[in-house]
Amino acid sequence: MWIFRSNPCPAISTSSPTTGNSMHSEKSKAISNPASSPILLPGLPSTDCNGSRDPARGCATRSLAHTAGPANRINRNCLQLPETRRRRSNPLPLQRASESPLGVARDGKAIQININQDNGTSMTKQTGILLVTTDPTTEQSVIDVLGRHEDMPMTTTCGTMPELEARLGWNDVHAVVADVDFDPTTIWGRLAALIEEHPEKRFIVLARDCSEETTRKAMEIGARYIVEKQKLNEQLPRALLRLTHLEPRVAAPRGHMITVLSAGGGCGATTIAVNLAHELSLQDDKLHLLVDLDAHYGTVGTYLSLKGQYGVADVMAHEGTIDPELIRSCAQKYSDRLEVLLSPITVDPVNPAGMDYDSLETILDACKLAYHITMIDAPRLPAKTAGCLASLSDATLLVFQLTVKDLRVARAMLHSLIELGIPHNRIVPVANRLSRKCLVSPDEANKALEGFAVAYVRNDFKSAIRGFDYGQTLSTIAPKSNLRRDIQQLAAQVATISSGRKRRN
Structure with a gap:
């Protein structure tokens, strides 16, 4: 069952100057009714729960997909890579925009998203997986693949690297799927910095061609897996199941x-x-x-x-x-x-x-x-x-x-x-x-x-x-x-x- 929610992100200060009566009216409604106000991320274009842009609000909400599946062994082209050992201090906690934001499911019913208020940190329950890509086809393919499963964490799409950097502060993010094709000249360096800053997160590289050069770069930055887009249906669910520790834990028998x-x-x-x-x-x-x-x-x-x-x-x-x-x-x-x-x-x-x-x-x-x-x-x-x-x-x-x-x-x-x-x-x-x-x-x-x-x-x-x-x-x-x-x-x-x-x- 697909569930779409608006995602929590840092709030825009309600004291910021606004232009236009319609914008002022929209903010007033959101403040007066916090249960209907999504959590907002400053400095990013807005999207509704279906992923469309709303430039008037100057904020972003993203769709979340609820997914899962049985664990199988990894295909040979789905390569696990060593994890970086260096650690840095955690980023500053995100601010929250409302006490109890609501998302909207496909059937129009409101769905509660729990917020952890400790230390001012906002996050959704079992946010799980972050996908960073600007390619709508890749985004839809990932959603379709993971949508065939039932118990995997929800998936959130990040359209830019700054958005990914902000969302990595959520405690419930277990894995990041990064499409390296949309910006191959700069994304490797930025991913390396994020992996170094967040060693507790598991990064998966998504590439059109899993060549020797791509594999070498993925290993150097400390990614755990590399998944070929043509084999997305087979490789990605298995890699995510292992990285998010969702394989059945009935027993760990030794061979x-x-x-x-x-x-x-x-x-x-x-x-x-x-x-x-x-x-x-x-x-x-x-x-x-x-x-x-x-x-x-x-x-x-x-x-x-x-x-x-x-x-x-x-x-x-x-x-x-x-x-x-x-x-x-x-x-x-x-x-x-x-x-x-x-x-x-x-x-x-x-x-x-x-x-x-x-x-x-x-x-x-x-x-x-x-x-x-x-x-x-x-x-x-x-x-x-x-x-x-x-x-x-x-x-x-x-x-x-x-x-x-x-x-x-x-x-x-x-x-x-x-x-x-x-x-x-x-x-x-x-x-x-x-x-x-x-x-x-x-x-x-x-x-x-x-x-x-x-x-x-x-x-x-x-x-x-x-x-x-x-x-x-x-x-x-x-x-x-x-x-x-x-x-x-x-x-x-x-x-x-x-x-x-x-x-x-």
């Missing part, structure tokens, strides 16, 4: 985490991690994440033919709060159910960023909140970091080949994990590339790794190479191969371990 370690270079751990993550994502309609912690080769991005501006190193280097939205913003979409957090070598092969593992636990906790299952491809990591990952994981896979060298390394790594307190039933040794020509037989491997149930994956070099060459998983490139069948069985085993631990917790 599962699985770590894939390797006992030697070239043992096929990345092939197993990529296809295992994809197989698990096919088992439900929830969102899954694959994290590439390989700082040397970044094979996950190569396997899936993915490139991106951001990756796991950007999350590690983030100085502000690391939350699920930051993880989603830096991850790259592979499919509707699988996203990838790229290695720094994939993001920038020439000058890759370093990875600081000190914040790893915080990052993985945010991953668990954002995704149903987080798969970690973790080759060539220090023993301490590998132990940290295993302790945070529901299941840890240690991939090795059936060679004497790999078997010795695998046994040493397994004992190290046990000494760190990781239970046997959460560790799965995976002997990869099983064939008749292996130097170590399965019986010898089982004897060497006594106490662990070893999983075996058959050698299918042709299918694995085709997946790399075409940038596709086995479910697409070789759906009936032995390699895929073995990984499917491994996925079922891992799912059982994860669900069993979840029930115990």
Whole structure:
């Protein structure tokens, strides 16, 4: 249901000189009947409750739309950006023009707007969202999109930056949607100043083209999201729901985490991690994440033919709060159910960023909140970091080949994990590339790794190479191969371990 109200803003002094009998008569009526007088903003052209201008009154009233909707995950083009950390003093409080202003609904009935009189500050109840634009088409599109929802905050349109600056003093403003197309030469600088002055507000950039340059500017000024106008219907409600904390708060369940370690270079751990993550994502309609912690080769991005501006190193280097939205913003979409957090070598092969593992636990906790299952491809990591990952994981896979060298390394790594307190039933040794020509037989491997149930994956070099060459998983490139069948069985085993631990917790 659409509700239009006049919005509160600073009052014009009733002692100001006026010209014309009609203007004097109109002010007299407003003063004599405060319940019918809208709250006015000095120095701005007037609008009625439908947004039309009235130059005789020298003030502004704006329409408010009551809106809401269910929370869904963010589309990849709807990018969340880091929030500024600098703070300044709050602006001076706004003045109020009347004790109890009334708005007018579409059916003509008066609607009460509550005013908080503390410290002389005026505001509407659940003002919620400010939209700044001079484009009527953009304004109507935003109103139409948000009007399909029922529980979101009301939307107020600001036609100028000074009007936006004044309205940001309202305590009930949660988010600002800024159209950067109408004044691209100056709006970036003015938005940067407002974001710096009001760090408690959440800013969303609305642009016709979400190019790399636009994304960079939005990040520099401290905006939280960038929304492409062509995808307004899909992206804007989801971004606003998250920023205004209107998602259902029934529970915040943490997802599962699985770590894939390797006992030697070239043992096929990345092939197993990529296809295992994809197989698990096919088992439900929830969102899954694959994290590439390989700082040397970044094979996950190569396997899936993915490139991106951001990756796991950007999350590690983030100085502000690391939350699920930051993880989603830096991850790259592979499919509707699988996203990838790229290695720094994939993001920038020439000058890759370093990875600081000190914040790893915080990052993985945010991953668990954002995704149903987080798969970690973790080759060539220090023993301490590998132990940290295993302790945070529901299941840890240690991939090795059936060679004497790999078997010795695998046994040493397994004992190290046990000494760190990781239970046997959460560790799965995976002997990869099983064939008749292996130097170590399965019986010898089982004897060497006594106490662990070893999983075996058959050698299918042709299918694995085709997946790399075409940038596709086995479910697409070789759906009936032995390699895929073995990984499917491994996925079922891992799912059982994860669900069993979840029930115990």
